[in-house]
Ligand SMILES: Cc1ncc(C[n+]2csc(CCOP(=O)(O)OP(=O)(O)O)c2C)c(N)n1
């Protein structure tokens with residue numbers, strides 16, 4: 006009897022038509038349903054034919070921080086796929102191939118190889134439709150090997166394919182069962198997982214879905230956007246979901262119209278969202294500056310992708326940080342939050358909404374391509390705790406109502422609100438006085454710039470220290486933001502196990518940055534930001550620049566890269582060694 | 583509730599009540615007349631004061647909201663329509679009025695015309711066309727006639743001007759009219775019909791820039807011997823004269839009217855009934871919600887999350 010594992014990493018590589026994506030996402034869902042922790046990584050094959058489709062899953066009983074550097078089991082459905090992903094298998098790992106397609110395994114460092122004539126087998130089983138059944142065959146096989154209940158697989162198959170007619174579901178069943186019942190003659194891939202003690206009630210979804218439902222839970226009912234990879238599925242989901250909540254999401258002619266319409270919605274009393282990615286973000290910048298000037302609450306989601314320009318739409322990067330902070334002209338302070346994982350994509354919306362409302366400011370949520378498509382299981386949110394009631398406050402405003410009280414925080418009176426003075430304000434992007442009247446005088450501009458600055462400073466004051474892991478002093482401090490969290494944390498844990506004096510800080514609120522973190526940096530010999538962007542002309546990443554300029558600590562350096570892939574733990578370790 | 587409140591909130595909407603700042607436009611600027619017409623309209627309609635929203639872009643004309651005591655937005659150059667769409671879509675209970683210039687509407691914001699029209703949100707948009715960039719002190723605008731001498735065309739404009747009426751008809755707006763600031767009661771009449779029209783109603787209004795384009799619309803004032811030809815709309819009374827009258831649901835006929843030489847036709851070119859954005863979204867909402875009519879937000883969200891469990 007072999008020992009059951011705490012976790013296993015499986016990578017499946019094939020062609021676009023092999024259905025690798027649906028195999029991977031179904032397996033992730035089943036793992037989540039069975040109470041396992043799961044994190045996935047996938048690449049969408051290039052639009053040109055012949056590109057490989059990759060799906061990697063890390064499944065286990067303990068919390069998972071990354072989808073894994075290398076796999077325990079590599080499944081290759083085509084020769085060229087295997088050739089391209091040879092190195093994705095752990096030294097001495099297990100290889101499983103479709104022996105009808107893969108003839109040559111030279112250079113693959115495997116310990117065991119299971120060659121299964123899947124194409125022929127499935128062709129026989131499904132009467133010529135074999136290519137389409139391989140993924141379901143593998144699903145059954147993998148669930149059997151992992152120890153996932155057959156009834157759960159059956160149920161999911163019905164949920165997923167039930168509406169597609171008898172013929173389809175029949176074939177799916179046949180293939181899954183064939184996988185489950187597959188008779189191994191000479192050993193089998195040992196990936197069986199330990200049972201989960203108390204399986205948690207989990208949801209398993211990708212980052213964009215988590216953002217969409219997070220926004221809904223936080224009371225967002227209106228929004229506008231223009232399609233752009235990898236942000237599109239947020240607007241698609243909101244368009245489909247919001248009518249249930251009597252809300253409206255509109256697809257506009259471009260990103261400029263989207264942000265302007267969302268501002269109009271917010272102005273009208275319904276805090277609204279606009280979601281986009283790099284190129285769209287660039288188009289929105291003028292209007293976002295307007296929102297800062299007019300002090301209009303707004304939620305802006307940027308699912309970052311490789312840039313500049315059209316860049317690499319389907320690859321991950323964290324290179325919009327400076328644009329987010331300074332992309333609009335003029336002094337335009339706003340709030341910027343970044344999500345570390347899929348679960349946080351959900352919960353960060355609540356924070357964003359609260360800050361936007363309380364301080365009447367645009368709040369940007371930064372996600373990225375990696376998070377947008379990655380699937381994770383996380384605790385089912387407790388709706389009693391997380392839901393925010395949407396409110397349209399049209400209550401009368403007092404005689405002395407001012408849209409821009411110099412000493413106070415702006416709270417706008419949406420149209421439809423009676424103002425007892427009988428004087429109604431015009432909100433504007435021109436510099437204005439406390440009543441909203443244009444006023445370009447030097448004194449007034451100083452005063453109002455201070456007003457917009459001071460409220461952000463107040464947020465800084467009220468904010469909590471960034472999350473810290475490890476000793477408060479040592480040799481190396483890794484500082485991550487956004488999705489670099491997992492790789493930085495796992496690296497820290499491994500180095501700590503080796504006895505190294507390494508700690509980890511993760512920053513969720515990018516702006517305003519907690520000022521006091523400088524005193525933490527001073528306690529370390531070296532501080533490294535871990536970020537997916539270029540090291541720049543001065544040798545530090547964008548977050549590194551921000552930290553340096555904020556804290557003046559000269560020990561801040563960066564571990565950066567721009568290969569379009571999330572950090573491997575080994576890459577960070579190499580840079581530190 | 584104090585007494586003062588009662589007085590201020592129940593008072594009739596008069597020009598005095600509706601006036602905010604004194605307009606800062608130049609003396610003789612046509613925009614003054616458009617503001618006057620707007621006040622007359624609001625005096626006539628007596629809408630709840632707090633439900634009037636006055637929205638603009640950027641330009642001389644777009645200073646408009648500052649002179650009106652109502653809720654309002656002074657937005658961005660070219661973006662009056664998307665800002666206003668957001669308001670009108672999220673709050674169809676409001677009366678949304680939009681004002682901006684020819685540069686704002688036909689140049690930098692040109693693309694928004696088509697897409698606002700496609701959505702048909704309930705709002706009234708009046709384009710204040712002085713055929714010049716007034717705010718930035720006399721550059722060529724997309725409606726400047728060929729040969730127009732401006733600071734960006736010191737040798738006279740060489741690019742073909744657009745025909746605003748063709749543009750508005752083609753964008754698909756469900757109400758399209760043309761008027762001139764030189765005829766305040768006609769502006770007021772067009773505004774009133776535009777406001778009454780459910781959906782996206784747009785009016786092109788000639789408005790003289792006395793500073794940079796003096797005399798541009800000479801010959802419009804019948805009292806000065808000019809012409810102000812007004813479109814006669816079909817009465818559908820079966821009379822032989824009615825044959826010749828304009829059918830505002832006929833786009834081709836409207837297009838022909840738009841082709842007339844200066845000063846062109848004034849009045850309603852297009853008036854057609856299409857569902858408004860709000861009609862469409864509300865029926866979509868009703869449809870979706872009818873599947874689980876007794877569910878609140880919480881039940882909906884829980885069900886969605888359960889589908890990921
Ligand atoms: C993005 C942007 N580009 C340019 C300007 C400068 N600008 C302000 S108003 C204007 C032209 C206004 O012309 P029009 O819309 O015809 O209005 P008018 O002043 O004639 O009433 C320009 C170019 C601006 N404010 N914003």
Ligand code: SF4
Nearest residue numbers: 608611642716791792
């Ligand atoms: S510059 Fe022209 S458009 Fe502007 S206020 Fe003066 S007259 Fe009117």
Ligand SMILES: [Mg+2]
Nearest residue numbers: 683684714715
């Ligand atoms: Mg103009």
